[in-house]
Amino acid sequence: xxxxxxxxxxxxxxxxxxxxxxxxxxxxxxxxxxxxxxxxxxxxxxxxxxxxxxxxxxxxxxxxxxxxxxxxxxxxxxxxxxxxxxxxxxxxxxxxxxxxxxxxxxxxxxxxxxxxxxxxxxxxxxxxxxxxxxxxxxxxxxxxxxxxxxxxxxxxxxxxxxxxxxxxxxxxxxxxxxxxxxxxxxxxxxxxxxxxxxxxxxxxxxxxxxxxxxxxxxxxxxxxxxxxxxxxxxxxxxxxxxxxxxxxxxxxxxxxxxxxxxxxxxxxxxxxxxxxxxxxxxxxxxxxxxxxxxxxxxxxxxxxxxxxxxxxxxxxxxxxxxxxxxxxxxxxxxxxxxxxxxxxxxxxxxxxxxxxxxxxxxxxxxxxxxxxxxxxxxxxxxxxxxxxxxxxxxxxxxxxxxxxxxxxxxxxxxxxxxxxxxxxxxxxxxxxxxxxxxxxxxxxxxxxxxxxxxxxxxxxxxxxxxxxxxxxxxxxxxxxxxxxxxxxxxxxxxxxxxxxxxxxxxxxxxxxxxxxxxxxxxxxxxxxxxxxxxxxxxxxxxxxxxxxxxxxxxxxxxxxxxxxxxxxxxxxxxxxxxxxxxxxxxxxxxxxxxxxxxxxxxxxxxxxxxxxxxxxxxxxxxxxxxxxxxxxxxxxxxxxxxxxxxxxxxxxxxxxxxxxxxxxxxxxxxxxxxxxxxxxxxxxxxxxxxxxxxxxxxxxxxxxxxxxxxxxxxxxxxxxxxxxxxxxxxxxxxxxxxxxxxxxxxxxxxxxxxxxxxxxxxxxxxxxxxxxxxxxxxxxxxxxxxxxxxxxxxxxxxxxxxxxxxxxxxxxxxxxxxxxxxxxxxxxxxxxxxxxxxxxxxxxxxxxxxxxxxxxxxxxxxxxxxxxxxxxxxx
Ligand code: ADP
Numbered sequence: 105x106x107x108x109x110x111x112x113x114x115x116x117x118x119x120x121x122x123x124x125x126x127x128x129x130x131x132x133x134x135x136x137x138x139x140x141x142x143x144x145x146x147x148x149x150x151x152x153x154x155x156x157x158x159x160x161x162x163x164x165x166x167x168x169x170x171x172x173x174x175x176x177x178x179x180x181x182x183x184x185x186x187x188x189x190x191x192x193x194x195x196x197x198x199x200x201x202x203x204x205x206x207x208x209x210x211x212x213x214x215x216x217x218x219x220x221x222x223x224x225x226x227x228x229x230x231x232x233x234x235x236x237x238x239x240x241x242x243x244x245x246x247x248x249x250x251x252x253x254x255x256x257x258x259x260x261x262x263x264x265x266x267x268x269x270x271x272x273x274x275x276x277x278x279x280x281x282x283x284x285x286x287x288x289x290x291x292x293x294x295x296x297x298x299x300x301x302x303x304x305x306x307x308x309x310x311x312x313x314x315x316x317x318x319x320x321x322x323x324x325x326x327x328x329x330x331x332x333x334x335x336x337x338x339x340x341x342x343x344x345x346x347x348x349x350x351x352x353x354x355x356x357x358x359x360x361x362x363x364x365x366x367x368x369x370x371x372x373x374x375x376x377x378x379x380x381x382x383x384x385x386x387x388x389x390x391x392x393x394x395x396x397x398x399x400x401x402x403x404x405x406x407x408x409x410x411x412x413x414x415x416x417x418x419x420x421x422x423x424x425x426x427x428x429x430x431x432x433x434x435x436x437x438x439x440x441x442x443x444x445x446x447x448x449x450x451x452x453x454x455x456x457x458x459x460x461x462x463x464x465x466x467x468x469x470x471x472x473x474x475x476x477x478x479x480x481x482x483x484x485x486x487x488x489x490x491x492x493x494x495x496x497x498x499x500x501x502x503x504x505x506x507x508x509x510x511x512x513x514x515x516x517x518x519x520x521x522x523x524x525x526x527x528x529x530x531x532x533x534x535x536x537x538x539x540x541x542x543x544x545x546x547x548x549x550x551x552x553x554x555x556x557x558x559x560x561x562x563x564x565x566x567x568x569x570x571x572x573x574x575x576x577x578x579x580x581x582x583x584x585x586x587x588x589x590x591x592x593x594x595x596x597x598x599x600x601x602x603x604x605x606x607x608x609x610x611x612x613x614x615x616x617x618x619x620x621x622x623x624x625x626x627x628x629x630x631x632x633x634x635x636x637x638x639x640x641x642x643x644x645x646x647x648x649x650x651x652x653x654x655x656x657x658x659x660x661x662x663x664x665x666x667x668x669x670x671x672x673x674x675x676x677x678x679x680x681x682x683x684x685x686x687x688x689x690x691x692x693x694x695x696x697x698x699x700x701x702x703x704x705x706x707x708x709x710x711x712x713x714x715x716x717x718x719x720x721x722x723x724x725x726x727x728x729x730x731x732x733x734x735x736x737x738x739x740x741x742x743x744x745x746x747x748x749x750x751x752x753x754x755x756x757x758x759x760x761x762x763x764x765x766x767x768x769x770x771x772x773x774x775x776x777x778x779x780x781x782x783x784x785x786x787x788x789x790x791x792x793x794x795x796x797x798x799x800x801x802x803x804x805x806x807x808x809x810x811x812x813x814x815x816x817x818x819x820x821x822x823x824x825x826x827x828x829x830x831x832x833x834x835x836x837x838x839x840x841x842x843x844x845x846x847x848x849x850x851x852x853x854x855x856x857x858x859x860x861x862x863x864x865x866x867x868x869x870x871x872x873x874x875x876x877x878x879x880x881x882x883x884x885x886x887x888x889x890x891x892x893x894x895x896x897x898x899x900x901x902x903x904x905x906x907x908x909x910x911x912x913x914x915x916x917x918x919x920x921x922x923x924x925x926x927x928x929x930x931x932x933x934x935x936x937x938x939x940x941x942x943x944x945x946x947x948x949x950x951x952x953x954x955x956x957x958x959x960x961x962x963x964x965x966x967x968x969x970x971x972x973x974x975x976x977x978x979x
Contacts, residue, residue, distance in 0.1 A: 148179060151183070152218075154226045155189065157223065157225075166393025170397030171400055171401045172184055174398050175405065191223075203229070218404045221246075240261070242261040249297050265422060271308040272308045277374070277426070277444065281438050285316060288340070290305050290342075292305070362385065373386065383451065386438070387432070387433075391424045428447055513611070520539070521538050545560035555581075579616075642734060643735075649728050649729055651676070652673050660734070696727075712736070713736060716733045718731045772812060789801055821948065835868050838865055848883050856897060866904060868979055888917075890917030893917060899913075900913050909979055918968055929949075932947075
């Protein structure tokens with residue numbers, strides 16, 4: 105079993121740093137220790153542990169450490185004493201008298217409250233001597249391999265934990281991890297415990313004998329073991345139990361056990377104890393010394409707390425755990441995935457961080473901090489160097505940027521002295537001067553708005569440096585050092601460090617002389633354009649893409665009678681027509697469709713307007729607005745209407761003239777035919793010298809000539825009356841009627857005529873002579889056609905009828921049949937050719953009345969019922 109266990113592993117087993125003094129004590133090889141107790145307090149209980157082997161033997165150390173730790177954890181004043189039988193190097197039976205004497209001497213007066221024995225030799229030693237050495241002291245055992253109920257026959261106050269080996273599990277494991285293995289060699293020693301292992305192995309391996317051959321290396325001398333190991337076939341896997349000493353009694357340490365296997369075979373080997381894996385073994389389903397010690401400690405504490413040992417069951421069920429050695433797994437190419445679930449793999453190469461996470465973390469943290477510090481220092485140095493280089497580069501870049509700017513730039517120090525400038529700046533002033541603020545008076549400049557000379561301390565840079573003032577785009581007239589007058593915009597601002605202290609200033613200036621000149625020109629052009637725009641009598645608006653007004657001229661402002669600022673942005677139809685949408689007649693919609701100028705006319709009140717919309721397109725032909733022109737065309741429109749009336753009148757006259765020509769030619773022909781006929785008759789009567797007939801012929805010729813003369817006179821009169829009437833003047837129609845009667849007095853008697861005018865008949869505007877002529881014609885006709893009546897009667901009257909004056913001439917004469925009431929107003933129309941007349945009178949009367957804006961018509965009930973001629977004239 106002894107396998108050298110490194111102090112590192114032992115430290116790990118201790119679990120906590122607090123146990124290190126204890127372990128040091130154990131490692132020093134003390135045969136008896138009374139450590140584990142806090143000596144500052146009197147012990148409540150005493151416990152004695154008798155180990156079978158010696159201090160430094162890994163198995164014994166494992167039990168002792170775990171047991172001690174658990175007891176101390178449960179009761180910190182507990183006193184634990186440890187004794188070793190040293191059974192590997194000395195036979196306990198041989199040294200029994202001395203050992204008994206020693207224990208008696210040591211513990212006679214300080215009897216333990218509980219006695220613990222670890223491993224088989226100690227139990228076998230103590231059982232027969234228990235009553236003598238520790239009468240009445242409860243006994244707890246652990247690490248017992250060869251346990252049987254008979255072992256404890258007759259013993260009282262005893263309990264403990266049995267050490268079970270998972271031999272079957274380990275054989276299964278070997279077969280699974282080494283499917284090519286042909287043999288399993290089982291190695292064990294010569295003592296009773298080893299023979300117990302052999303019996304166990306034989307029994308356990310029986311079910312596997314058809315799968316693999318088993319070789320037993322047991323009860324051999326060292327030489328025999330060495331030879332047997334050398335002869336093991338290469339497909340053998342070794343299952344090893346520690347040989348405490350060979351058949352000849354030569355003790356073999358755990359390290360020597362491993363060395364024998366590794367020196368004489370290259371074969372993989374498995375163990376059943378945790379500590380026997382060593383640094384070469386593969387591992388196995390192993391039992392643990394710590395587990396034994398922990399359970400024994402637990403049972404001990406139960407007894408110390410008053411539980412009877414008989415009531416504490418003997419534990420047979422301590423589980424064995426799969427534990428493996430990483431280097432060996434690597435060496436034999438065993439993959440970790442094929443290990444049983446929950447396996448622990450030890451001795452990984454980089455395990456420090458896992459085994460000592462706290463220390464590793466602290467070390468790592470320290471390293472990181474140290475590295476960080478070094479890195480920060482290096483980085484700081486690098487940064488400073490980079491910053492210096494960057495600064496130089498930035499300065500160069502700044503100089504280049506400043507130089508390339510189209511405006512004059514000057515950077516000055518705290519005193520206002522130039523530290524950087526550019527050529528645009530030199531061009532403005534003619535040269536560059538580095539002067540302190542007090543000397544700024546050398547720069548000649550005047551405020552553009554007031555013309556006042558700028559004092560040295562008034563310059564923007566001076567104000568920026570002294571008062572921290574920022575000035576923007578101040579307009580200044582200057583005289584440069586080469587004598588040129590210019591206008592510049594001048595801005596200045598202070599430059600500050602990160603604490604806000606002024607460390608310098610910057611001035612930006614731009615020569616705007618040319619720009620201002622162009623702006624003046626542009627302004628003049630714009631004014632000229634606006635004046636021209638306003639001079640147009642037509643209302644004009646320029647519309648944007650949405651047909652909202654952008655510009656309007658004066659005529660439009662007057663047209664809509666709005667303030668100019670209330671026009672911009674509105675729609676034309678809102679302002680002109682007061683409607684939410686364009687009028688139906690608006691050319692706007694048509695222009696959108698046709699993309700060319702469209703025109704419409706519309707009438708509002710007494711006025712006529714022509715509206716025109718012309719599209720404005722951009723370079724790509726897209727519609728981007730329109731020009732809208734509204735022209736007052738009332739005068740033109742009225743002229744057109746007058747012209748149209750004139751044309752109608754002319755057409756009417758033409759028709760009348762045609763009719764007239766026809767009638768005239770017809771009516772003139774009648775007397776001419778008569779004359780022509782009687783001239784022939786006259787010639788014949790002269791030839792026959794028929795004197796009586798000659799006179800008759802001449803009478804007919806004469807009357808026809810007279811008739812023709814009358815006809816021509818009346819025609820002439822009609823032609824004259826067709827001319828425009830004279831300037832209108834108020835006419836008293838009653839008076840006109842009386843004058844007409846006076847003129848016709850030759851054919852009228854005073855009794856025949858009766859006047860029926862009111863006292864106050866309003867005058868009508870007109871031509872007095874012409875209106876009298878109307879009465880004259882009507883009165884002469886009335887007299888002519890009622891002369892056969894007894895007595896003949898004529899009524900001449902007038903009255904007001906609304907906005908007109910209505911006059912009439914009524915007679916009791918022959919009357920007029922209904923169908924002719926209108927026809928008689930036609931030229932040369934006569935109902936009875938035998939009656940005197942030419943058929944022109946009524947035509948003339950109608951023409952005169954209509955010329956005065958009135959109307960004339962005739963009424964008659966029928967033949968011999970008299971007639972009435974009415975006419976109305978506007979007042
Ligand atoms: P005239 O020279 O023939 O009278 P007018 O034009 O004055 O020509 O009249 C046309 C015709 O109208 C007359 O010839 C006559 O037949 C008819 N007429 C006019 N006045 C009267 C009247 N008062 N009574 C009856 N017939 C009339």
